[in-house]
Amino acid sequence: MDSGFTTRIQKEACIGCGLCTEVCPSRVLFLEAGKAEVLEADCLACGHCEAVCPENAIKAAGPTPWLRGFAGFEIPERPLPPGEFDAGNLVGLMLSRRSCRNFRDKEVGQEVLQDLAGVGVTAPSGTNSQALCFTVLSTRQAVVEWAEGIGNFFRRLNRLAGRPVLRLLLKALGRPELHNYYLNHYQSVQGALAEWEQKGVDRLFHGAPAVMIVSSSNNASCPAEDALLASQNILLAAHSLGLGTCLVGFAVAAMKKDPSLARMVGIPTDDTAYAVIALGYPSVKYLRFTSRKEPSLRFKA
Template identity: 25%
Template sequence: MNAKIRRIEEKCNNCMRCVLDCASGVWKNIDGIPAMTGQDLCNRCSHCVAVCPKNAIENDFLKTAQVRRVKKKLIDPAVYKEIALSRRSIRHYKDKPVEPEILKDIIDVTRYSPTASNSQHVSYIVITDPNILKEISLLVFSTAVSFYKYSTTRSGQYVFKGLKLSAAIDAMLQKYIEPMAYYIELNETGRDLILHNAPVLVLLHGPSMSFFGADNCNIAAANMTNYAHCLGIGSCYIGFVTLLTRFNKKLCRLINLPKGRKVYASLVLGYPALKHPNTVSRKNPNISWIGGS
């Protein structure tokens, strides 16, 4: 068997960090020396290379050109805190496209987001065609309008009465369905209430039969929005697009969703038309401490 993972003996200081940090059982401590005993178990997480202080590991499964020393001086908790506190959901965008190189940069950074078992199954559909964006927005909004109109019929009211089984469902119906007449009026003025006239829609998708597809895609989406914010690009999660892909085949065809894949997160990107110079107010966190605070 050709060794795809190798320990460079003259560089290794036998610190055992590779053994401790490998979650797949590739490395083992044999007589005080780290030994590669199960390369077929490697999930390409790169941790053995990342944790080694002596650069004493070669791993042919990896793109080693991407591996470099971490720039520790650039890691600042105050900076990250300000990013988290200042990032807003943007619903008004400039009539200006986002440059392709910026979109590629955003996705390039996003791909480093963690995934369960390092599956790296997150994929991206990036839509910038104005006609397709308008069609998606119209499809989603018209579906909501149909839902609303049905809710005003006798049979619809009977069904909705049955749907109000919990406070959460009741709150959802009140929030989105009951004000629908106002939304329809607003839509008729030219306001895009779904994609907010944003120039870019990004859909993050993963395998349909995945235990952790939603986690993987939403972690990636969070990193995407935060990094985009650092570049001056606004974003907004569009949950209704994600929801509609569950049961609307026309929408799935519009976005060219591959077979066997499921959209777990959708968001728009663009240059903000409004700036937010101040932070916002939020409720105090609801925390249950187990074992002390």
């Protein structure tokens, strides 16, 4: 897809060192008469050339260039070279973040939500498409209204799944999805709907005061991967900013089956949502790390 990015070389500043040609993944940079040139039509505008240039002679800019637009924290002036960040602290952050299902009754400020979206776009994207969008439900009321729409979807689904003849007929026709849903989720969803209706207990977003939906244009080369990489960045940044997060897979699944739920929150038809993140200030504090499964590894020499 056309990202709208451009790459410009300031010839008077270029010293012809050739570093930009070495790091260019698309091989569209070359030296001519001792100066760097670019075949811009085939350029990914990944920015490697700008980042490596010792003379700051290259600018890779998008239609709306943005960097360092963070309100709640500062970032270093220069990138950290490999090996210059403590791996133990990084893994400690990853292990410390847990799915939060206990939120305080406290709104998340708009600047914090904007910062999290900014963190999201620092993630890599296929062919540097940067085609992500972050839809934010910034009030508890907005979250509840969307939860009602999702709840209605699951009410309809449970009514269908509660019909054994229909389930078995579809399974016999090679469509076992409804039968599998009945086996794996019907009872828990039925219980969650009853708790919501009778007691106001939110088993979907767990009382979160905000929700962020990460979507990507369907024209992107790797939309699902881009959105999920961005989501992981957001989860870790949210923890460092004092927030709890929880990925809500049921909301993503509901949008896949019922596109009107995406339209309900303003996601256009040419975007697909890949992650829904409940956000808020946690009301519980965890005191220790817990174990994970040992990694499954395959080596081939």
